[in-house]
Amino acid sequence: MDKIKFFPDSLDVQNKKVILRLDLNVPLKDKIIIDDTRITLCLPLIKRLIEKKAKIIIISHLGRPKGERDPALSLIPIYKYLKNILQTNVYFFSGDFDNEVQDKFSQLKKSEVIVVENIRFFKEEMKDDENFSKRLGSIGDIYINDAFSCSHRKQASIHKITKFVSKSYAGPLLKKEVDSINLIIKDKKDPVTCIIGGSKISTKINLIINLVKKINNLVIVGAMANNFFVYKNFSVGKSLIENNTKEIIKKIYHEASKYKCEILIPEDCIVATNFEGKGKNKDLTQILENELILDIGFKTIKKIKQTIDKSKTVLWNGPAGYFENENFLNGTISIAEFISNNTKKKSLISVLGGGDTLAAINKSKNKLSFSHLSTAGGAFLEYLEGKDLPGLSVLK
Numbered sequence: 001m002d003k004i005k006f007f008p009d010s011l012d013v014q015n016k017k018v019i020l021r022l023d024l025n026v027p028l029k030d031k032i033i034i035d036d037t038r039i040t041l042c043l044p045l046i047k048r049l050i051e052k053k054a055k056i057i058i059i060s061h062l063g064r065p066k067g068e069r070d071p072a073l074s075l076i077p078i079y080k081y082l083k084n085i086l087q088t089n090v091y092f093f094s095g096d097f098d099n100e101v102q103d104k105f106s107q108l109k110k111s112e113v114i115v116v117e118n119i120r121f122f123k124e125e126m127k128d129d130e131n132f133s134k135r136l137g138s139i140g141d142i143y144i145n146d147a148f149s150c151s152h153r154k155q156a157s158i159h160k161i162t163k164f165v166s167k168s169y170a171g172p173l174l175k176k177e178v179d180s181i182n183l184i185i186k187d188k189k190d191p192v193t194c195i196i197g198g199s200k201i202s203t204k205i206n207l208i209i210n211l212v213k214k215i216n217n218l219v220i221v222g223a224m225a226n227n228f229f230v231y232k233n234f235s236v237g238k239s240l241i242e243n244n245t246k247e248i249i250k251k252i253y254h255e256a257s258k259y260k261c262e263i264l265i266p267e268d269c270i271v272a273t274n275f276e277g278k279g280k281n282k283d284l285t286q287i288l289e290n291e292l293i294l295d296i297g298f299k300t301i302k303k304i305k306q307t308i309d310k311s312k313t314v315l316w317n318g319p320a321g322y323f324e325n326e327n328f329l330n331g332t333i334s335i336a337e338f339i340s341n342n343t344k345k346k347s348l349i350s351v352l353g354g355g356d357t358l359a360a361i362n363k364s365k366n367k368l369s370f371s372h373l374s375t376a377g378g379a380f381l382e383y384l385e386g387k388d389l390p391g392l393s394v395l396k
Contacts, residue, residue, distance in 0.1 A: 002396035004178065007144050007169035013054040015110055019140035019165065020046070021157050023147040023375070024060035024078045031077050038375060039081060045146060045171055046113065050088050053110040057140055058082075059119050059157050061150070067123030079115040088112055097122065097135040105139040119157050128154045137164025146171025148178070149376035151391030152383075158391040170395045178392075180351050180372035181383050185214055189312040189349060195304070195335065197222030197318025198356070199240060204318075205248050207385045211315075212252065212261040217307050219264045221296055221320040221331065228265045229293075234284045237271070237291040264307060268297030270321065270328055278327050295321030296331035305338050313349040314339055316357060317381065323360035336361040340368035353380040 022042045027034040049056050063073040076092065083090040094117040095104060108114055119125050124132030133156040137143070143165040145151065150158050151174070162168040170178075184192065192215040196204060201224050212218055220228055226236045227245040256263050270279035271291040281297045296304075308314055316339065320331035342348040352358065353374035361368060374380045383389060 004170050004175075004392055004395050005168070006175050007171055009048070011142075013049060013052050013142060015053065015055070016141040017055045017057060017105065017108065017139065018049055019057045019059060019136070019143045019161070020049070020171070021143070021145045021147050021150070021161075022058055022060045023149045024058075024075065025062050025149075026078065028062075028072075028077060031072075031074075033077055033081060036081065039078065041173055041375075042146065043085070045144075045173070046082075046086065050086065050111045050113070054142075055108040055110060056113045057105060057108070058113065058115045059136070060116075060147070061120040061125075062118050063120075065118060065120050067121065067126055069121045073118055073120075075115060075118050082113065082115060086113060090115065093117060097124075097132060099135075101135050102138050122156075125156045128156050128160050130160060132156050133160035134164045137161045140165055141167070143168040144171045145169070145391055145395060146173045147391075148174040148374075149379050151389045152379040152387070154390045159394055162394040168395055170392070174392075176372065177374055177376060177380070178383070180374065181380065183313060183349050183371070184315045184351055185384065185386070188214070191216035191311045192313040192315070193217040193219060193307055193311040195219040195221060195314065195316040195318075195320075197224060197320055198354075199223040200242060201227050201245055201248060202242060204381065205252075207381050208252055209255055210385050212256040212263075213259045215261055215315075217262050217264060217311070218256065219304055219307065221266065221304075222318050223293075224318070225265050225296075226293055229284060232265075235287050235289070236293055237287045237289050239287075239291075239293040264303065266296045266300040267303065268299045269293045270295035270297055270330070272327070275322060275325060294325070295328040301331055301334045304335055308335075308338055308342060308348070311348065314342075314351070315384075316350070316352045317354045317384075319356050319360040323356075323363065326363070329360065329363055332360045333364050336364055336368055337366060340366075340370060343371060344369050353377075 026038050065073045079092045089112045091114040194211050194215050223240045226239045226241045229236050231249045268283045271282050272279045321328040323329045323332050339350050343350045350370040351372045352370050
C-alpha cells in the first residue's frame with residue numbers, strides 16, 4: 001500500500017498560500033470556549049508556518065449545521081482566540097466561495113493568517129461537491145490535512161480538494177494519530193490488551209472482529225457487557241441491552257477462539273434502581289429485576305488490573321460505567337489511573353480514544369499520563385477496523 005505523504009518541515013513555504021484543514025471543533029457555551037485542547041494541539045504547526053513566512057488559510061468546522069448558517073456554530077470565537085494568541089495579523093472570512101474567491105485571498109501577506117467561517121455552513125462541503133472543491137483548492141498552493149478526526153468523511157475540504165491543489169500532505173497531528181493506532185495494529189508490542197466499552201455492540205462489531213485477530217486480550221466493559229451477560233444467561237434487570245445480539249457475540253467468541261484471544265467480561269458490577277442513585281456491588285447471579293448495571297465491580301477491576309499488568313500495549317475505547325454520576329465512575333477512574341501508572345513506570349504503550357472515554361478520565365483528580373490520547377471518534381474506530389479512510393487515501 002502507498003504510504004501517506006506527510007508534510008516535510010524542510011519544504012519551502014515562504015510566500016506560499018497554505019490551506020490548513022484543522023479540527024477546531026471545540027465545545028462552546030454562550031460563544032465562549034469551554035475546552036481549548038483541540039486549538040492548542042494545532043498551534044505548533046500554525047506558529048511554525050508563520051515562522052516560515054507562509055500565508056495561512058485555516059479551514060475547520062464546528063458542530064453539524066447541515067449546510068445552514070447557524071450563528072451559534074460560528075468560528076468567530078476560535079478566530080478571536082487565535083487573534084489574541086498569534087503574534088501576527090489574523091483575519092476572518094465569512095464570504096462565499098464563488099468564481100471570484102481567488103481575488104478575496106490574494107491580499108494575504110507573508111506570515112498572516114485567515115480563518116474561514118465554519119466550512120459546514122456550505123451544503124457543497126457535505127456533498128464533496130466537485131466545483132466547490134475546485135474553488136476551495138484554488139485559494140491555496142499547498143494543502144495540509146491535520147484533521148484526522150474528519151478523515152473518514154468524504155467531504156470537500158477533506159477529500160476532493162486534493163485534486164485541485166498542486167501539493168497535498170498530512171500534518172503532524174494526523175501523523176501522530178496514525179502512528180499511535182499503528183502501535184496497536186501493525187507495530188505492536190505483545191501482549192496487547194484492548195478495553196472496549198460504550199453502549200452498542202452493533203456499532204463496534206467490525207472493530208471487535210478485526211481486533212481479536214491481532215490482540216491477546218479483549219476486555220468488554222460498559223453497557224456493551226450487558227449483552228454478553230444475556231448471552232451467558234445472566235439476568236440484567238432493567239439494564240440497557242440491544243436486541244438480536246446473540247449471533248454477533250457467538251461470532252466474536254468463535255473468532256477469538258480461532259485467534260487465541262482471551263475475552264474478559266465483568267464478574268461483578270455496581271447496580272442501582274435508577275441512574276441518579278447510589279450503587280451496590282453485586283455478583284452477576286444477584287441482580288434483581290428492578291436494578292440497573294451502571295459500573296464494573298471490585299473483583300472485575302482487580303482482574304482488569306492484573307491483565308493490564310501483564311500487557312505491554314493497551315488500547316481503550318469506551319468508559320466502564322455511567323460516568324456522568326460519580327457514584328458509577330470508580331471503574332473507569334481505577335482503570336485509567338492504573339494504566340497511567342504503568343505508562344509512567346513500566347513503559348506501557350497506552351492509546352486512548354473516543355470523546356466519552358476522555359470526558360470520563362478528565363474527572364480524575366490526579367494528573368494522568370498516556371502514550372496517546374485521541375480526540376477522533378469515528379475516524380479512530382474506522383482506522384482501527386483496517387478501513388482505508390477517504391481523507392487519507394487521497395494523501396498517498
